[in-house]
Amino acid sequence: xxxxxxxxxxxxxxxxxxxxxxxxxxxxxxxxxxxxxxxxxxxxxxxxxxxxxxxxxxxxxxxxxxxxxxxxxxxxxxxxxxxxxxxxxxxxxxxxxxxxxxxxxxxxxxxxxxxxxxxxxxxxxxxxxxxxxxxxxxxxxxxxxxxxxxxxxxxxxxxxxxxxxxxxxxxxxxxxxxxxxxxxxxxxxxxxxxxxxxxxxxxxxxxxxxxxxxxxxxxxxxxxxxxxxxxxxxxxxxxxxxxxxxxxxxxxxxxxxxxxxxxxxxxxxxxxxxxxxxxxxxxxxxxxxxxxxxxxxxxxxxxxxxxxxxxxxxxxxxxxxxxxxxxxxxxxxxxxxxxxxxxxxxxxxxxxxxxxxxxxxxxxxxxxxxxxxxxxxxxxxxxxxxxxxxxxxxxxxxxxxxxxxxxxxxxxxxxxxxxx
Numbered sequence: 001x002x003x004x005x006x007x008x009x010x011x012x013x014x015x016x017x018x019x020x021x022x023x024x025x026x027x028x029x030x031x032x033x034x035x036x037x038x039x040x041x042x043x044x045x046x047x048x049x050x051x052x053x054x055x056x057x058x059x060x061x062x063x064x065x066x067x068x069x070x071x072x073x074x075x076x077x078x079x080x081x082x083x084x085x086x087x088x089x090x091x092x093x094x095x096x097x098x099x100x101x102x103x104x105x106x107x108x109x110x111x112x113x114x115x116x117x118x119x120x121x122x123x124x125x126x127x128x129x130x131x132x133x134x135x136x137x138x139x140x141x142x143x144x145x146x147x148x149x150x151x152x153x154x155x156x157x158x159x160x161x162x163x164x165x166x167x168x169x170x171x172x173x174x175x176x177x178x179x180x181x182x183x184x185x186x187x188x189x190x191x192x193x194x195x196x197x198x199x200x201x202x203x204x205x206x207x208x209x210x211x212x213x214x215x216x217x218x219x220x221x222x223x224x225x226x227x228x229x230x231x232x233x234x235x236x237x238x239x240x241x242x243x244x245x246x247x248x249x250x251x252x253x254x255x256x257x258x259x260x261x262x263x264x265x266x267x268x269x270x271x272x273x274x275x276x277x278x279x280x281x282x283x284x285x286x287x288x289x290x291x292x293x294x295x296x297x298x299x300x301x302x303x304x305x306x307x308x309x310x311x312x313x314x315x316x317x318x319x320x321x322x323x324x325x326x327x328x329x330x331x332x333x334x335x336x337x338x339x340x341x342x343x344x345x346x347x348x349x350x351x352x353x354x355x356x357x358x359x360x361x362x363x364x365x366x367x368x369x370x371x372x373x374x375x376x377x378x379x380x381x382x383x384x385x386x387x388x389x390x391x392x393x394x395x396x397x398x399x400x401x402x403x404x405x406x407x408x409x410x411x412x413x414x415x416x417x418x419x420x
Contacts (some may be wrong), residue, residue, distance in 0.1 A: 343392025
């Protein structure tokens, strides 16, 4: 018997007839529903959900309500989307450890019922909740985008001691949750070989063997090589007389924007002219703006804040170079693919999984390490014409051949479903 179309009001599992043998009921916990709050990891979960729905599967996405006004259930973009909200809770409140799981369990029990063929977690706490409901009787997959303990500790780099202590305590708790989820999962995927190796080191060596490397992907057609980069620069209000650098990074400690600013001061002091455009926001925004002023770079370095998807694609295409100054823990690097798909080179630090992508194209685009001096040296070598160039179409072709959504998403789905 086939599925019923979703009713205008979800009434729980009785709102749908049993699925045919060929149709799977899939639950995908994500942090936020991507159209409401775009991010790299949530984009991957959204793209996978869309792909499964196009194949005819019944896909349920459960996410925290990013906007604060979403209904508990909605049929959106061909997907069954469950939204939940979380009240503000103190850092050391016992409820903090379980509130996400309880909300997700309540939603799944109410709306999805007992029959689920696959749970594919894209975020830890939501996946932990789904495992507690379905883990013993269905196939489960967890995609590790960044080991949670290292992520949380890296986020606190350079912050006050009290903040770092709180992050450390929270990291230990979530680390244990992550280990429990990995052990219970039928299969694990990681975005990179780097992440796969970290899983084995942090948890159990046997988990490394259970982990399949399936990289992130990009919708290549969303990005284009600009035919008139000077014209796009004028449209954006950028200079067309000096090299323009661009980066799109959350302004948090691990992403190394502070090191980039210090490196650019060295580059300027050695006589090079440039403009630097920094997109996005984050906890370090005020600190970085103050540092920028102290370095005397306010005429060279510009903070753009949050940028729209439309402007983002123009910025990728217009920039002379994309700079990626990560200080620690880069477990993949979707922004590298986006820059390459736009035909632009990426100068980066050799941190985490970054070399797995960049070195395939040009090893000399990697700094010696993530230090201020090494970043400055790399930029100076570029400005001095001392490192190789690659044609924009070559960069785009590289992404299309290895990291396009059409090639990678089917691999991820096959791994999750256990299909050969």
